[in-house]
Amino acid sequence: MSITQNYKLNIIQWYPGHIAKAEKKLTEYLKLVDVVLEVRDARIPLATHHPRIGEWVTGKTRVLVLNRVDMILPQVQQVWTKWFKSQGELPYFTNAQQGKGVGAVLKAAQAAGVAINERRNSRGMLPRPVRAVVIGFPNVGKSALINRLLKRRVVESAARPGVTRQLRWVRISEELELLDAPGVIPLKLENQEAALKLAICDDIGDASYDNQIVAATLVDIWKNLRVNTADFIPDNPLESRYKLDPTPLTGEEYxxxxxxxxxxxxxxxxxxSLLTDFRKGLLGEIPLELPPG
Known part of the structure; x- marks a missing residue:
């Protein structure tokens, strides 16, 4: 049964005027970029995939970063790694707040730069810093990643979506320049199940939604995971935290x-409270998505 079948359609709405403008600017800047660092949320790697990424990265090197690896169990990371590799992609898992995995992302971006400057050299052109851009949904950790890459805080980072509003270049090193871009969400998201997951994780930017429906959906998703994939979630996080067993209840009833x-x-x-506890990791490492199939 679909998570949203019990609820009205289009329960997640947003009015991203500034995001529409930023997306237009971003497409212009992308013409100047060699490498795209696409940041997604490791709890919802599919829901945080922007449908326009394919056209944005055409002819460019893409580095796929799955942030918030600390909020999923190691076995979840393993199955996602295997799945992405089966799709011809190599994911880099990070905890940008703590710096975990960021060094590997930097090496991947710089490796792309070496190849680009080798091509420039073969054409008789001088080497130049590689231009990279960090893109992704709001609040997936892009600014935190940039601050870690720089090893200093130069980009505002906050635990609320939509902090970064302007496009700006940041010099990482002599070899790498980075463009920090505002979070971009689709102007329309037809898949309301994905929209609900974005709302649960607070990755949706300027949005309007019903906290009660979103929190009830979180409970329903966890219950479904417990029935079908218990090895990938912590044992009884809701009962452990709230001393109330959700087993006999629907999410709404709970x-x-x-x-x-x-x-x-x-x-x-x-x-x-339930959504805040989940977002802070106080319910444990709960993924909201696992690889399809």
């Missing part, structure tokens, strides 16, 4: 039961 049990019947406060 929200109301938890509200009565812990939050004086305040369902909205319950929803916000």
């Amino acid at each position: 929200m109301f039961a938890l509200a009565e049990y812990r939050y004086q019947g305040d369902v909205e406060k319950t929803a916000r």
Whole structure:
């Protein structure tokens, strides 16, 4: 059964005026770029794939970065690595806040630069710094990644989507220049299940959604994973944290039961607390997607 079957259609709406402008600018800057660092959320690698990436990276080297590796279990990382390799891609897993895996991303970008300057040299052209761009959905950790690549804080980074609004070049080294771009989400996202996952992970930018529906969906997704893929999620994170077993309840029922049990019947406060706990990792390493097939 579809996660959204019990809910009205188009429950996630956004009004990304600044994102539309940024996307237009980004397509202009991409003409100047050699390497694209595409950052996705390791909890939802498919939902954080922008449908225009294919056309944006045509003729360029792409480095696929799956950030927030600390929020999934090692076995989830392994199955995603295997799946992406089967698709002809090599994913680089990072925890940009702590710097884990960032060195490998830098090496991959610089390796692409070596090849580019070898081509320039063969044409009698002088070498130049490789130009790379970091793109992805809002709040997936792009600015944190850039700060780690630079080894100093020069790009504003915050735990809310849409912090980066302007396009700007940052010099990483003599060999590499990086463009930090605002988060880009599709102007339309037909797949509401993907939109719900983006909302759960706070990767959706300027959006309007019902916290209670989104939090109930989180519970439903976790329950579905427990039934079908228990090896890839922590044991009973909801019961461990809230002392209330979700097993006999739907996500929506659990929200109301938890509200009565812990939050004086305040369902909205319950929803916000559950989403905040998930986003902070307080429920453990819960992926919302696993490889298809």
